[in-house]
Amino acid sequence: MLQRLFTKCLISPKDIEPSAAGFEVVSTFNPGVIERDGEVTLLVRVAERPVEERAGWVCSPRYAPGEGLVVDWFEADGVVFQDPRAFESRETGNVRLTFISHLRVFRSVDGHSAEAGDGRFAPAAEEEEYGVEDARITRLGETFYFTYVAVSRHGACTALASTKDFQTFTRHGVIFPSENKDVLLFPEKLGGDYVALHRPNPRYQFSPPEMWLAKSPDLIHWGRHAVLHAGQSPWETGRIGGGAPPVRAPGGWLEIYHGNTRDPGGGVGQYVAGALMLDGENPAVVLGRTQEPIMAPEAEFERSGFLSQVVFPTGLVERDGVYQIFYGAADTYTGVVELRRDDVLGAIDVMR
Amino acid sequence: MLQRLFTKCLISPKDIEPSAAGFEVVSTFNPGVIERDGEVTLLVRVAERPVEERAGWVCSPRYAPGEGLVVDWFEADGVVFQDPRAFESRETGNVRLTFISHLRVFRSVDGHSAEAGDGRFAPAAEEEEYGVEDARITRLGETFYFTYVAVSRHGACTALASTKDFQTFTRHGVIFPSENKDVLLFPEKLGGDYVALHRPNPRYQFSPPEMWLAKSPDLIHWGRHAVLHAGQSPWETGRIGGGAPPVRAPGGWLEIYHGNTRDPGGGVGQYVAGALMLDGENPAVVLGRTQEPIMAPEAEFERSGFLSQVVFPTGLVERDGVYQIFYGAADTYTGVVELRRDDVLGAIDVMR
Numbered sequence: 215m216l217q218r219l220f221t222k223c224l225i226s227p228k229d230i231e232p233s234a235a236g237f238e239v240v241s242t243f244n245p246g247v248i249e250r251d252g253e254v255t256l257l258v259r260v261a262e263r264p265v266e267e268r269a270g271w272v273c274s275p276r277y278a279p280g281e282g283l284v285v286d287w288f289e290a291d292g293v294v295f296q297d298p299r300a301f302e303s304r305e306t307g308n309v310r311l312t313f314i315s316h317l318r319v320f321r322s323v324d325g326h327s328a329e330a331g332d333g334r335f336a337p338a339a340e341e342e343e344y345g346v347e348d349a350r351i352t353r354l355g356e357t358f359y360f361t362y363v364a365v366s367r368h369g370a371c372t373a374l375a376s377t378k379d380f381q382t383f384t385r386h387g388v389i390f391p392s393e394n395k396d397v398l399l400f401p402e403k404l405g406g407d408y409v410a411l412h413r414p415n416p417r418y419q420f421s422p423p424e425m426w427l428a429k430s431p432d433l434i435h436w437g438r439h440a441v442l443h444a445g446q447s448p449w450e451t452g453r454i455g456g457g458a459p460p461v462r463a464p465g466g467w468l469e470i471y472h473g474n475t476r477d478p479g480g481g482v483g484q485y486v487a488g489a490l491m492l493d494g495e496n497p498a499v500v501l502g503r504t505q506e507p508i509m510a511p512e513a514e515f516e517r518s519g520f521l522s523q524v525v526f527p528t529g530l531v532e533r534d535g536v537y538q539i540f541y542g543a544a545d546t547y548t549g550v551v552e553l554r555r556d557d558v559l560g561a562i563d564v565m566r
Numbered sequence: 567m568l569q570r571l572f573t574k575c576l577i578s579p580k581d582i583e584p585s586a587a588g589f590e591v592v593s594t595f596n597p598g599v600i601e602r603d604g605e606v607t608l609l610v611r612v613a614e615r616p617v618e619e620r621a622g623w624v625c626s627p628r629y630a631p632g633e634g635l636v637v638d639w640f641e642a643d644g645v646v647f648q649d650p651r652a653f654e655s656r657e658t659g660n661v662r663l664t665f666i667s668h669l670r671v672f673r674s675v676d677g678h679s680a681e682a683g684d685g686r687f688a689p690a691a692e693e694e695e696y697g698v699e700d701a702r703i704t705r706l707g708e709t710f711y712f713t714y715v716a717v718s719r720h721g722a723c724t725a726l727a728s729t730k731d732f733q734t735f736t737r738h739g740v741i742f743p744s745e746n747k748d749v750l751l752f753p754e755k756l757g758g759d760y761v762a763l764h765r766p767n768p769r770y771q772f773s774p775p776e777m778w779l780a781k782s783p784d785l786i787h788w789g790r791h792a793v794l795h796a797g798q799s800p801w802e803t804g805r806i807g808g809g810a811p812p813v814r815a816p817g818g819w820l821e822i823y824h825g826n827t828r829d830p831g832g833g834v835g836q837y838v839a840g841a842l843m844l845d846g847e848n849p850a851v852v853l854g855r856t857q858e859p860i861m862a863p864e865a866e867f868e869r870s871g872f873l874s875q876v877v878f879p880t881g882l883v884e885r886d887g888v889y890q891i892f893y894g895a896a897d898t899y900t901g902v903v904e905l906r907r908d909d910v911l912g913a914i915d916v917m918r
Contacts, residue, residue, distance in 0.1 A: 300770070305830070306774075306828075307771060307828075308771060308772055308773055308774075309770050309771060309772050310772070340793075341793070344772070365772070366772065367772045367773040368772065368773065368776060368793045369766065369768040369770065369771070369772055369773075370768065370770060370772075371791070387789070387790055387791070387792075388789075388790075388791040388792070389789055389791075390743075390791075391742075391746075391764070391766040391778055391780075391791045392766050392768040393766070393768030393769050393770060394743075412743070414721065414743040414744050414745070415768060415769040415770070416721040416722065416744040416745030416767065416768075416769060417745050417767040417768060417769055417771070418652070418661050418721065418722060418745060418767070419659060419660060419661060419721070419769070420660055420661050420662070420696070420717070420718065420719045420720065420721055420722075421660055421719045421720065421721075422658075422660075424720060426743055428743075429787070430787055430789075431783070431784075431787060432783075432787075434789040434790065435781075435782055435783060435784075435787035435788055435789035435790075436787055436788065436789060437739070437740075437741055437782075437786040437787035437788060438739055438740075438786065438787075439723070439739070439740040439741075439742075439743045440739075440740070441692075441693070441720045476658075476659075478657070
């Protein structure tokens with residue numbers, strides 16, 4: 215792990231009001247992040263759940279077109295929980311979430327404090343009925359594009375939206391069908407193509423999940439899919455996925471990503487962060503990677519929460535030789551750490 | 567079920583020689599089918615497995631670049647079989663197949679008999695190391711395009727290839743990353759776009775698998791993904807997926823597809839075939855569907871084999887008011903049935 219120059223729990227559920235009566239904010243986490251107008255704009259995932267509890271029952275919220283948020287109740291005996299985030303029907307095998315997410319705009323001048331703005335991006339389509347999650351923001355020209363996970367009965371897809379002001383948003387539809395998460399757009403065209411990192415999650419797993427690259431002429435249609443031959447360290451054997459959208463660094467594209475350790479018991483391992491260096495012209499080529507995590511849960515707000523032992527980087531801002539990394543902590547909070555750029559780059563070993 | 571005018575087991579494993587010493591042909595099934603030069607060309611999936619058996623061990627074949635077919639052995643105690651097709655490591659959860667597939671060309675003048683040709687399409691890339699499976703052929707202009715499942719440690723993707731003569735083939739790479747199968751191309755552009763049916767299979771299932779539509783400007787890059795709101799009958803609650811590439815019929819696009827019944831025990835239900843009518847201009851609109859299967863396992867060669875109780879349609883040829891449907895039977899044989907076109911169309915109820 216690298217020495218942290220600064221660590222702070224930037225945003226907590228108590229900082230905001232729930233979006234609907236009868237709901238409470240569980241989490242404010244996994245922020246999309248972009249620099250603009252000399253400050254940082256965050257698009258923070260807000261997870262909410264119904265306040266009501268009924269003995270012997272569990273519930274799952276849902277966005278219903280024309281009705282808003284509704285709550286479906288299930289007999290507790292008829293479901294199985296894998297972790298606090300989701301349960302599965304014993305009869306059908308179908309998964310439901312215990313919360314529903316939307317995205318809210320926050321502003322931060324220096325990355326050391328943040329205040330809520332009034333922009334929000336909430337479920338508004340059939341493929342978003344179980345929530346919109348985990349924005350990753352990339353500036354392309356004058357427009358801010360963000361990918362987000364759209365969850366519904368049709369699975370967890372990744373969709374694309376754009377905005378110029380974080381007040382009004384344009385939806386561009388599903389770009390990677392279910393299941394696919396952790397989709398990041400590179401901030402410039404390479405060889406005439408838009409490039410994305412993505413992370414398919416297949417039903418039948420012939421190996422642990424992997425990051426892939428895809429290319430596009432127009433951000434809407436994606437192809438030329440190829441596996442990114444990245445990490446195979448023990449701390450990334452369970453899950454892996456892109457974190458912050460890649461940034462130019464000496465030597466190529468720096469990608470801060472997450473991994474977790476496979477739990478043979480089927481539970482969830484600790485989520486940590488690593489770094490990759492991808493070739494500047496052809497990012498399918500992995501030039502180097504960190505053998506050890508650069509960040510792991512340390513602070514109390516990273517070690518304990520809705521899902522404990524999680525640091526999940528989703529955005530990066532560079533300031534005077536320092537990388538500010540914004541991340542979800544314990545699936546509950548938005549955190550920020552500062553790492554020396556030279557420390558991050560120095561921790562990357564040449565790929566053997 | 568509809569009355570069959572004709573049923574035949576067209577191709578059996580005994581009809582061909584294995585492709586490598588030490589292997590035996592398990593199955594000749596799931597044929598891609600296309601009419602050309604007044605006859606039918608089939609691209610039949612050939613599944614092979616090592617002849618050798620070792621007490622207390624199981625094996626999985628693999629294509630290794632530069633080496634050809636190699637066999638990996640695993641201690642039987644360390645794996646779990648879900649069905650005869652695949653086992654899973656108890657330690658890692660990773661899946662391996664008990665066979666490896668390639669595609670072979672067959673010719674049929676009238677659909678009532680078939681003979682092996684000499685063309686073949688075999689694993690030749692990293693993403694095909696566990697086999698190439700289930701071609702679906704569509705003519706676009708002078709070129710025959712086929713999608714196929716490319717299986718490897720990276721999962722089960724769908725890739726695209728093309729040919730003009732079924733002797734030499736051009737690979738166009740992965741078009742739908744893992745897991746995605748049953749990808750069919752429509753035989754003409756609609757509204758300026760190429761159109762595909764596809765069937766993502768996500769790790770976390772919020773509902774049973776579903777068919778989706780996607781569009782493309784160039785067959786390589788795909789987007790504008792949308793769920794096809796198709797069947798919800800009991801016989802399609804476990805699996806569903808496109809079968810034969812769609813054909814123009816009175817009223818729209820006729821799609822013959824497969825479904826199976828969810829087995830709450832986690833096993834594999836019976837595979838049957840149904841029919842959909844999709845809008846001729848906008849195939850995302852389902853106009854009608856068969857309430858009951860139009861085909862189910864009846865003949866002995868459909869009821870018993872490597873995986874019993876399977877009819878799995880993959881190609882259709884129209885002749886004088888008759889649909890010849892080519893299909894995999896019991897995951898072992900290639901079968902053909904003939905149904906009256908009017909019977910098929912008459913079985914389709916208007917979608918409510």
